[in-house]
Amino acid sequence: MTAGIIIIAIIAIVGLWFVSTQRSLVTLDENCKNALGQIQVQLNSRWDALLALAKTASQYAKHESETLIGVINARRQAQAPATAEGINAQQGELSQVMGRLMAIGEAYPDLKANELFTKTMDSVNSYEENVRMSRMVYNDTATKMNRAVRQWPSSFVASMLHFDIREYLKTDEEQKQKMPDLFPNS
Numbered sequence: 001m002t003a004g005i006i007i008i009a010i011i012a013i014v015g016l017w018f019v020s021t022q023r024s025l026v027t028l029d030e031n032c033k034n035a036l037g038q039i040q041v042q043l044n045s046r047w048d049a050l051l052a053l054a055k056t057a058s059q060y061a062k063h064e065s066e067t068l069i070g071v072i073n074a075r076r077q078a079q080a081p082a083t084a085e086g087i088n089a090q091q092g093e094l095s096q097v098m099g100r101l102m103a104i105g106e107a108y109p110d111l112k113a114n115e116l117f118t119k120t121m122d123s124v125n126s127y128e129e130n131v132r133m134s135r136m137v138y139n140d141t142a143t144k145m146n147r148a149v150r151q152w153p154s155s156f157v158a159s160m161l162h163f164d165i166r167e168y169l170k171t172d173e174e175q176k177q178k179m180p181d182l183f184p185n186s
Contacts, residue, residue, distance in 0.1 A: 060114075150165065
């Protein structure tokens, strides 16, 4: 009788641990998805701000900005899903467009002095900071998820329930060097 109670207690404890671990993994997984979604929202806002910047530039450099507006619209419509790989790719595209816009701004000093251009550039800078913070939140969340997926004994539950290691968002050093200094006063 006592052995039966001990076996039932052990089964209950293992069952509770399994359920608790599964719930923790689901929470971490959802936090990762949420963080990627937040980054996607910020990237969409950056595309909107870049489009507004290109439209402002069109008053000064019609052909160059019309081409850029077409590129921005095409890239926004063909956005990759909210995955670490998709966000890394989109970050590179945003950097390229931003570099082209800055080159137009440099070529037309009157454009750089335009109040709307300046305000829009400030909003782009703000979105850039928001994306940077959101990327940090995602990478922190992915670290927690990856620990849970890799550490024993939770790795046992993670493998049974098909929870995988999350890819980190990376900073492309080459793009970072090409990117104009958006925060010259810092």
